[in-house]
Amino acid sequence: MFKRQLLYKFAALFFMENIKVSIITIGDELLIGQVIDTNSAWMAQQLNEIGAWVHRRVAVGDVENEIWQALDDENAASDVILITGGLGPTADDITKPLLCKYFGGKMVMHEETLEHVTYLFGHVFKRPMPLLDSNRKQAEVPDVATVLKNYVGTAPGMLFEKNGKIFISMPGVPHEMKFIMEKHVLPLLKQRFALPYIGHRTLLTVGIGESFLAERIKNFESSLPQNIRLAYLPNYGMVRLRLTAQGEKESTEKKLDEVFSILKNEVKDVLAVDEDIPFEILLGRFLKEKNKTVTTAESCTGGYIAHLITSVAGSSDYFKGSVVSYDNSIKENVLHVSNETLASVGAVSEETVKQMLKGVLNVMRTDYAVAVSGIMGPGGGSEEKPVGTVWMAVGNVERVETKKMHFRFDRKRNIELTSVNALYLLCMFVKNDS
Amino acid sequence: MFKRQLLYKFAALFFMENIKVSIITIGDELLIGQVIDTNSAWMAQQLNEIGAWVHRRVAVGDVENEIWQALDDENAASDVILITGGLGPTADDITKPLLCKYFGGKMVMHEETLEHVTYLFGHVFKRPMPLLDSNRKQAEVPDVATVLKNYVGTAPGMLFEKNGKIFISMPGVPHEMKFIMEKHVLPLLKQRFALPYIGHRTLLTVGIGESFLAERIKNFESSLPQNIRLAYLPNYGMVRLRLTAQGEKESTEKKLDEVFSILKNEVKDVLAVDEDIPFEILLGRFLKEKNKTVTTAESCTGGYIAHLITSVAGSSDYFKGSVVSYDNSIKENVLHVSNETLASVGAVSEETVKQMLKGVLNVMRTDYAVAVSGIMGPGGGSEEKPVGTVWMAVGNVERVETKKMHFRFDRKRNIELTSVNALYLLCMFVKNDS
Known part of the structure; x- marks a missing residue:
């Protein structure tokens, strides 16, 4: 072990290592589509930043021979194999005993982990709770594994080595996986390899x-x-x-x-x-630079633009609030869109979004605003205004810009597209406003 | 071909076939974590419904030998291999020529697809646009492929058969993939196999x-x-x-x-x-049954609860609008939370969410409402009210229920958890309200 590390460090002086990383995710829920795998994207980003390249990602179910096959395949294809999922306390989790068998070990109690699990139980619950057999089992690990401590959950990470390949198993719960990646995996890979x-x-x-x-x-x-x-x-x-x-x-x-x-x-x-940055962060940057505030008046996007803006930490510095005026009565009574306008040109019109913008600037007393009104589908379309028709307005008390757009996807995506495009317009307005 | 189909139909009378399906997704963007793979979950759900079991999912980059290897692996492991991605018009897409080589064909122009691409170009752009070489290339297909027409985009689906295995290649653009799955792939699998x-x-x-x-x-x-x-x-x-x-x-x-x-x-x-249903849909069902309406007053969730409610088609029947009162001035001026309350117990308090609820019921004139105020992090926490502290209130003009919760994740997840738990409380209130 020590000798190999020395060898690696020595070698690192002379060449950079292009290591190949595979990610194996385990769990039926990923294969029947009940859960979307967001772990892999995060892991790939982090690995990329330290110069490790994920070249394959494999998802298999809670089935012993499928997991075994995946371990064999990725062992053949990669230098480092990161495994997530399959470590929970319940009976549908078969990963740990399988890993034990795969690496030729036997299960032993890991006292430090047991202490940690016991501690967690004492603190999470307000009253003393007995440790169940299944909880104790979470502290058992194969004796051939190096334990990677998981301070934020009960299932520890485990590191195995086999013929120079590194296998690391982590829980699938996102914040536990992230903890183990940041605390153990990334530092270990940086130390072990001379990454490009x-x-x-x-x-x-x-x-x-x-x-x-x-x-x-x-x-x-x-x-x-x-x-x-x-x-x-x-x-x-x-x-x-x-x-x-x-x-x-x-x-x-x-x-x-x-x-x-x-x-x-x-x-x-x-x-x-000219950077890889979402508009809600860019907007925040422009607003902070100018020391200005913003609000939204949303009909068809139902609060999604406000959500994007407030998903940014620190947005309370420039975002004061929003009015979601889904129903026309709210457009009239809260935003003071005129009844005449709604009756003559309808809620999805240039005149309506202009009045929504004016109204929300007045209610929220901000420097800038964005207003949108449209038809997201599947219902509500007409010959004249088909599903996907959207009017948007951005501006301040002095100047308003409007735009009509048309999207042709499903409801969810139409809402996203409308929001992102409205944020883009708003960004450009704020940026160019002097 | 015809003989095999007869044979399949004959066989189907006598036994059910447990076919194994693999999904291969192609694209660097999936491996560097720039894009989260939502296609696979949708595909798995649809396949599951017709009794086809996805037992492996593999993601590889735009690298020829990696794709080739994945084709070999999944060919060995599965009966049906569905491939998405890598069919765009630009030079980073290498999938089509590779498939041509893999299945031993040569590229030919598919006249019907060319007509379709030409038609699309004529209609998408308001003015006549020349067809680029790269657009023409999208109409080329391997002569060993059966073309699966893509009415909603330019890159067609392609079906290959090899030693009794079925390979189907589709574009990675979600709505195009969905179209080809629904129009071609699912009916074909149902017809070809006696699925359990x-x-x-x-x-x-x-x-x-x-x-x-x-x-x-x-x-x-x-x-x-x-x-x-x-x-x-x-x-x-x-x-x-x-x-x-x-x-x-x-x-x-x-x-x-x-x-x-x-x-x-x-x-x-x-x-x-007792069903697999998100709370926003359940809420809509309860409200429709009672013919009642709802609104939200959101501080820390910044509009996300309103977004969840309005992500449901037909929500305009019962959702009138929301006030996002991020800044205290909005809580005071729009929702009429008393200045005294904010000064004495603060924005994150039982009294504040109660007043927010009352205020928004008054502004929006709905039957029910939910109000939330909390600290989502990473900043803004204190000894007394650490990050993750949330107060929520649900109710109507007659009765209010409140709950304090505490979440300990990152901002994004704290917002999601707060919203889902608030929707759950609201659902139960509406359900039990007589």
Whole structure:
């Protein structure tokens, strides 16, 4: 063990290691679609930041031979295999005994973990609770595993090594997995391997289709150096372009910056933002810079724009509140949209969103506002105003900009698209407002 | 081809086929964590409903040999391999030529798809647009593939058969994938295989930990028939229990109902809902039954409860609107929370949420309301009111119920937990209100 570590450190002086990482997620709930796997994306991001590349992700159910097969496959394909899920206290969890068998150990009680589980039980419950057999079992680990302590839950992480490959098993509960990754896994990988630097540069274009964008930057793309790749990520009717490079940190950073500034120039007329940042964070940055406040008046988005804005920590510095005016009576009585307007041109109209904007600025007394009204579907569409029709307004007491858009997806996605596009308009208004 | 279909139909009369399905998702964006894979969960749900079991899901990057390896692996492991992603018009998409090579074909122009792409271009853009080479390329397919038409996008689905295994490649854009699944893939699998019936029964418990629940229903679990499995899905401080059975439809349904009613009885004191349904849908059902309306007054959740309520189609029947009162000035001026209350006990207090509730019922003129105020973190906590402290109130003009809760996660999850628990309280209030 010690000898190998020395060897690794020695080797690290001479070459960088491109280690391959696999993620195995275990659990029937992932395979019947009851749960969306958000763990893997987070893990991949973190690994990427330290220069470790996830090249395969596999999900299998709570089935012994399927898990075994996945362990074999990923053992053959990767250097590091991260496993999440299957460690709960209940009988549908078969992962731990299987890992014990796979790595040829026997189950033993891990006294420190037992103490920790006992402690947790004493503190979580207000009255003393007996430790169940199933809770005690969570403190048992294969004797061939190195225990990675889990301070935030009962199931510990476990590290196994086999023929130079590293296997780490973690609970599937997101905050427990995150704790073990941050506390143990990432530091361990950084220490064990001489990881290359992986850098990204991302920009967002608005108002141009993916294929036209590709056509335009064809020459740029074909002239990229070998260690830099370009990817297109179309989303929300916008296209993100991402450059990814790997190599030695300083030279890679320099080359990336160089190439990125060429790219920015190529797309300058459609460039919205030259970083990978959601509009709600960008909005917060602009508002803080100007020391201004914002509000929303939402009909069809039902509070989703306010949710996006307040998902940002510290948003209370610039966000005062919102009126969700779903029903026309609220548009009239709270936001003072005129009854005449609603009767003549309807709730989904330029005039209505203008009045909603004016109304909410008055109620909330903020510097800026955004107002939206539309038809998200599946019902409520008409010949004249089909499902997906949206009017939005952004502005302040002096000036208002409006825009009509049309989205053609399902309700959930129409709400998201409307919100993201409204936030984009708002960002640009705030940015350009002097 | 025809002979095999006859053979399948003949065989289907005599036995049910337990087909194994693999899902391969292709794209670097999934491996660096830039995008969360929501396609797989949806696909798994749909397949499950027709009795096809996804037993492995694999994600690989836009790397030729990785994709090839995944095709080999899943070919060995499954009967049906569904592939999403990697079919866009840009140069980072290498899937189609690779599939062509893998199945030993050559690329040819598919005239019908070309017509369709040309048509789409004529209609999406207001002015005539030239078809780019990259757009024309989207209409090329391997001559060994059966084209599955994609009416909602430019990249067609493709079906390949190899040694009795079925491979289907689809675009990764969610609504295009969904279209091809619903229009082509699901009907094809139903026709081709004699799929078993897979049934689920799910219930939700509130107020009991996973391990105590497991201890309580230990005997129930061990007495389950072989074709029925029990799974625990802890979430939002609640635990869902799911029974899954497979077999012949009628007898399986009967047995499931029998077992499910025993389970419901075992947990009756902690049973919240005996179906797999989010609270926002349940709330809508109760409100419609009673012909009543609802509103929300949200501080710390910033509109997320309103968003959940309005994510349900038809919610305009019972949801009138919301006030997001993030700033104390809005609590005072719009909801008429007294300045004294805010000054003496603070915004996160029982008295404040009671007054918020009363205020919003008055502004929105609805039958019911929910009000929440809390500290979601990471900042804003104190010794007395640490991050995660939340007060909620549900009620009507006559009666108010309040509850204090404490969550200990990150901002995003604290907002979700607060919202789901508030919706649960609201549901129960509306249900029990006479």
